[in-house]
Amino acid sequence: MLDNDNTALEAVIFANKGYKMKTWLLALQQQLSRQIRENKLPHALLFSGVNGAGQEDIAQWLIKVLLCQNLEQNLNENLNQASQENTKVASSIIQPCGFCKTCKLFASDSYPDHLTIVNDKNTIGVDVIRKLGHFFERTAHIGTAKTALVNHADTMTISAANALLKTLEEPTSDSFIILTTQSSDLLLPTIISRCHEFEIRPPVGKKLLAEFNQQGDDAFVNLSHLNELTDEETAVAFVVFRDKVKHYLCTHQYRAEILDILVERREGFRWLEKILVNLMREQWGWPIADSKNGQVNSINKQQLWQVYNLVQAANAKLKTLVQVNRQFLSEKLLVDISVAVQNNKQKIEG
Ligand SMILES: [Zn+2]
Structure with missing residues (x-):
């Protein structure tokens, strides 16, 4: 390193x-x-x-x-x-x-x-x-x-x-x-x-966490391929997905829609990873209000980091294994994310 x-x-x-x-x-x-x-x-x-x-x-x-x-x-x-x-x-x-x-x-x-x-x-x-x-x-x-x-x-x-x-x-x-x-x-x-x-x-991950808000502007430029920025339709799909992921992390809403993207869209996992990098970078939009009960939710940096690691691991699996069941991998990932976020919440509350 x-x-x-x-x-x-x-x-x-x-x-x-x-x-x-x-x-x-x-x-x-x-x-x-x-x-x-x-x-x-x-x-x-x-x-x-x-x-x-x-x-x-x-x-x-x-x-x-x-x-x-x-x-x-x-x-x-x-x-x-x-x-x-x-x-x-x-x-x-x-x-x-x-x-x-x-x-x-x-x-x-x-x-x-x-x-x-x-x-x-x-x-x-x-x-x-x-x-x-x-x-x-x-x-x-x-x-x-x-x-x-x-x-x-x-x-x-x-x-x-x-x-x-x-x-x-x-x-x-x-x-x-x-x-x-x-x-x-x-x-x-x-x-x-x-x-x-x-x-x-x-400087991503742990280093990023340590350097939150002290980053120069350039640190994350080009961290992802940006085909979603060149194609209008893809761009819209990405933004919609991004907002749903944010909600999912905080309120567990939109699970089915997110699962759908992960299973159906080739770039789904990469998007998820990119969204988490961006979330860690910008921390925008927190907290999120639950549209069902109006409750305000947020997750902390440590939770984001955990979720990011889960997504990265799933992404690597997707790339490495030839006969990977995308449906299963996606479902398992969402369960793991839920658990990570839930555990942390309980830890913090307790
Ligand atoms: Zn020369």
């Missing part, structure tokens, strides 16, 4: 050559920069974290740094700056120069010594991973380093993962394979064991 000391790192954002990196990634940037300086950067890196944690951002930055032709110069430049105390953190992070041939080609997506694997049709097949193997067998066109990025590595098919294993087992010098995932538990253990895993944890 990476600790982020926001106050010490705040200045870095501005010194980061205009590119605003999420604050909690800066410690990881420092760590990787140090490893590059000491020539100790692993050849296979896995960046994992929840959606929006910033694994793709780190991967992009690292690839640019590794490929930049002025890397040596950047190292020295940065170290010289490091003598000035106020830029110490910023300058301990290596940055790509942005103007060399490599940087320019990479920016225009036409750099030949880098390969990005994308998941078409929601899976990464064996063919593209074989392509990746061949890519590393050839010598570099321009520089010396070669990089490949596999985003959503957990969506590799079994045969794709096995093909990648072969490539990981025979690393060529100056080649770097970078994987990103939202669920490293869905990756083959053999893949994970051959990669150096960096788990990115943005």
